[in-house]
Amino acid sequence: MKFVCKKNDFTNSINIAMKAILTKTTMTTLECFLIEAKDQYVSLTSNDMQLGIETKFPAEVEDEGIILMNAKVLYDFIGHLPEEKVEFESDENNTVLIFSGNARFEHQGLADEEYPRLPKVDFESTINISQFTLKEMIRQTIFSISTKENNKVLTGELFEIRDNELRIASLDLIRVSIRTLKLEENYDKVKVIIPGKTLMEISKVLSSNIEDMVEISFSKNHVKFVFGDTIMISRLIEGNFFNIDQMLKNNYETKIVTNRNAFYGCIDRAALLIKETDKNPVVMTIQDDEMKLEIKSSNSSMNEDIPVQKEGKDLRIGLNPKYIIDVLRVIDDEDINLYFFNSNSPCFIKNEEESYIYLILPINI
Amino acid sequence: MKFVCKKNDFTNSINIAMKAILTKTTMTTLECFLIEAKDQYVSLTSNDMQLGIETKFPAEVEDEGIILMNAKVLYDFIGHLPEEKVEFESDENNTVLIFSGNARFEHQGLADEEYPRLPKVDFESTINISQFTLKEMIRQTIFSISTKENNKVLTGELFEIRDNELRIASLDLIRVSIRTLKLEENYDKVKVIIPGKTLMEISKVLSSNIEDMVEISFSKNHVKFVFGDTIMISRLIEGNFFNIDQMLKNNYETKIVTNRNAFYGCIDRAALLIKETDKNPVVMTIQDDEMKLEIKSSNSSMNEDIPVQKEGKDLRIGLNPKYIIDVLRVIDDEDINLYFFNSNSPCFIKNEEESYIYLILPINI
Numbered sequence: 001m002k003f004v005c006k007k008n009d010f011t012n013s014i015n016i017a018m019k020a021i022l023t024k025t026t027m028t029t030l031e032c033f034l035i036e037a038k039d040q041y042v043s044l045t046s047n048d049m050q051l052g053i054e055t056k057f058p059a060e061v062e063d064e065g066i067i068l069m070n071a072k073v074l075y076d077f078i079g080h081l082p083e084e085k086v087e088f089e090s091d092e093n094n095t096v097l098i099f100s101g102n103a104r105f106e107h108q109g110l111a112d113e114e115y116p117r118l119p120k121v122d123f124e125s126t127i128n129i130s131q132f133t134l135k136e137m138i139r140q141t142i143f144s145i146s147t148k149e150n151n152k153v154l155t156g157e158l159f160e161i162r163d164n165e166l167r168i169a170s171l172d173l174i175r176v177s178i179r180t181l182k183l184e185e186n187y188d189k190v191k192v193i194i195p196g197k198t199l200m201e202i203s204k205v206l207s208s209n210i211e212d213m214v215e216i217s218f219s220k221n222h223v224k225f226v227f228g229d230t231i232m233i234s235r236l237i238e239g240n241f242f243n244i245d246q247m248l249k250n251n252y253e254t255k256i257v258t259n260r261n262a263f264y265g266c267i268d269r270a271a272l273l274i275k276e277t278d279k280n281p282v283v284m285t286i287q288d289d290e291m292k293l294e295i296k297s298s299n300s301s302m303n304e305d306i307p308v309q310k311e312g313k314d315l316r317i318g319l320n321p322k323y324i325i326d327v328l329r330v331i332d333d334e335d336i337n338l339y340f341f342n343s344n345s346p347c348f349i350k351n352e353e354e355s356y357i358y359l360i361l362p363i364n365i
Numbered sequence: 366m367k368f369v370c371k372k373n374d375f376t377n378s379i380n381i382a383m384k385a386i387l388t389k390t391t392m393t394t395l396e397c398f399l400i401e402a403k404d405q406y407v408s409l410t411s412n413d414m415q416l417g418i419e420t421k422f423p424a425e426v427e428d429e430g431i432i433l434m435n436a437k438v439l440y441d442f443i444g445h446l447p448e449e450k451v452e453f454e455s456d457e458n459n460t461v462l463i464f465s466g467n468a469r470f471e472h473q474g475l476a477d478e479e480y481p482r483l484p485k486v487d488f489e490s491t492i493n494i495s496q497f498t499l500k501e502m503i504r505q506t507i508f509s510i511s512t513k514e515n516n517k518v519l520t521g522e523l524f525e526i527r528d529n530e531l532r533i534a535s536l537d538l539i540r541v542s543i544r545t546l547k548l549e550e551n552y553d554k555v556k557v558i559i560p561g562k563t564l565m566e567i568s569k570v571l572s573s574n575i576e577d578m579v580e581i582s583f584s585k586n587h588v589k590f591v592f593g594d595t596i597m598i599s600r601l602i603e604g605n606f607f608n609i610d611q612m613l614k615n616n617y618e619t620k621i622v623t624n625r626n627a628f629y630g631c632i633d634r635a636a637l638l639i640k641e642t643d644k645n646p647v648v649m650t651i652q653d654d655e656m657k658l659e660i661k662s663s664n665s666s667m668n669e670d671i672p673v674q675k676e677g678k679d680l681r682i683g684l685n686p687k688y689i690i691d692v693l694r695v696i697d698d699e700d701i702n703l704y705f706f707n708s709n710s711p712c713f714i715k716n717e718e719e720s721y722i723y724l725i726l727p728i729n730i
Binding site: 073076077080081082101102103104105106107108265266268269272299300301302303304305306 | 446664
């Protein structure tokens with residue numbers, strides 16, 4: 001194999017393909033990229049057995065070929081090359097030579113034996129959305145997945161398509177995060193659970209340009225994301241997600257509207273008094289056009305009033321300030337709406353069009 | 366006690382005084398600031414029993430007084446206040462109240478009992494230098510102090526004044542770093558060892574403005590740094606530093622001059638092949654006007670040539686690339702000079718005027 005390419009192109013592809021490289025494994029091949037030079041492209045493949053990535057970049061291919069090379073070593077070498085022009089070659093013993101300027105790296109690669117290539121899957125449904133929108137929807141929901149492996153379903157996110165709507169949801173039994181997006185046309189029903197890790201990795205490489213699109217395809221056991229020169233295929237999590245519709249209700253007793261930044265600052269101060277050993281709630285007392293926030297720890301206390309616009313009854317409720325911060329951090333709106341039923345029912349944070357809905361269970365006070 | 370001040374002034378002083386706060390200690394008072402309001406100033410004192418800091422800021426003092434308050438709690442509270450105006454008060458029960466905007470923090474402070482204030486010391490010699498220069502001299506030598514506590518002397522840096530020269534040196538038995546500075550006048554001899562931790566903490570708060578001065582005073586057991594509204598007093602390390610003059614020699618066999626950036630890039634690539642388990646040297650072969658660098662690990666190798674200007678004999682020597690990187694990282698000169706005696710003697714990196722001198726022991730090849 002022999003090709004000449006640009007360091008920048010090589011580096012970009014390496015950064016993408018690194019997202020499915022295992023660092024702690026006894027299977028040497030899973031620490032490697034499958035590097036294939038063919039036609040006028042070089043492709044890198046990585047596979048951690050849950051997520052598989054294939055990404056390619058243009059090159060002057062002099063000899064087509066294929067080789068396995070340790071991903072971390074390739075990442076280090078290419079990232080440190082002195083010049084933009086890179087020559088890459090391998091011989092019949094799978095020895096890799098990399099030249100750039102006066103520098104010459106040599107590394108022992110491996111033959112392409114038993115490498116787990118991306119699975120061949122028949123995908124049934126496909127949607128196209130903006131990469132930036134998907135990135136945002138993941139960011140605005142991923143924080144409430146569960147990290148406990150004993151309930152596998154909760155370590156993933158629900159991706160549900162109904163008619164012309166995509167809904168993404170995560171929950172960890174104390175709180176729920178939901179984002180919805182109107183699609184351009186109607187689609188067949190889809191309801192799958194995508195591993196949280198897959199979504200975190202893909203959101204790191206998605207573009208922040210609203211005009212760049214990603215194609216998402218679903219099968220019974222896999223989801224595929226195609227964008228730019230990259231394909232990512234992930235296994236799905238088996239099982240049934242909680243019935244989210246059942247948790248949503250609209251007959252609230254109290255609604256308040258308040259300035260996001262003022263509320264964020266106040267809750268951020270309250271969170272200073274939360275310690276590992278000492279998880280007291282912030283107590284929110286809503287009365288007329290004011291909300292009083294109070295929190296106590298063993299040797300400190302904090303209180304603050306902020307103005308609100310209220311509809312409905314006065315109310316007193318206790319919440320974990322860290323959960324409120326998680327939500328406020330991902331909302332960009334100037335004003336936010338909170339809905340309450342009573343001091344024992346979840347607090348809802350949502351906008352009028354319900355493109356986002358957050359539920360947080362209260363703490364007894 | 367009661368005073369009103371600016372959040373910014375309070376925060377700056379807290380950031381300085383935090384450098385002598387212990388976080389893991391059984392002595393509660395050492396986790397506290399001593400806060401004293403007097404005249405039109407508030408002073409914060411901290412003391413980790415090696416380094417003591419006293420720093421002050423202007424305030425409208427309504428009631429003079431003194432209190433101990435947990436440093437981390439104060440840092441958190443003041444840093445998160447909503448407005449620039451801060452009101453601080455404490456009552457006879459040592460309860461602290463902090464007001465800013467609509468926010469109100471309360472915290473249980475402690476009485477000023479048995480707090481270890483800064484020691485009263487008679488200092489004998491004093492020099493004045495630029496804060497920026499001191500900061501640079503520390504940065505350019507601190508990396509080669511030893512982290513092994515079994516030889517206490519090597520965990521500090523030598524500060525030596527001879528006539529009109531200040532010399533700072535550190536060594537860890539494999540390498541030596543020396544920086545010298547010409548002083549404006551002649552001073553009495555000083556030769557002390559300052560703890561590395563003290564120097565690291567002070568260099569974090571020294572100004573980067575060449576015109577801001579620091580006064581450094583020495584006694585038998587202490588060193589004092591005075592700058593701006595801050596005093597830092599540190600204990601010295603007892604013992605005798607190695608005789609550095611004995612290590613310096615000028616009868617080199619080989620001298621090369623090379624471009625710093627080209628050399629740095631090359632050594633940085635060589636360092637990629639250094640692993641915890643596998644510490645091979647970079648072998649430098651100097652021949653005519655070229656230096657060839659080669660390094661091997663168990664499954665990779667790298668080599669590169671760079672142009673040099675040579676005086677004296679050809680030479681082949683093995684060095685740890687990480688030690689060369691440490692030196693190149695702190696030198697800003699465009700060209701650097703390396704001096705060699707033979708392949709078993711230290712390599713010297715120094716400039717013509719010897720304001721910096723670095724020695725690195727070679728590795729047998």
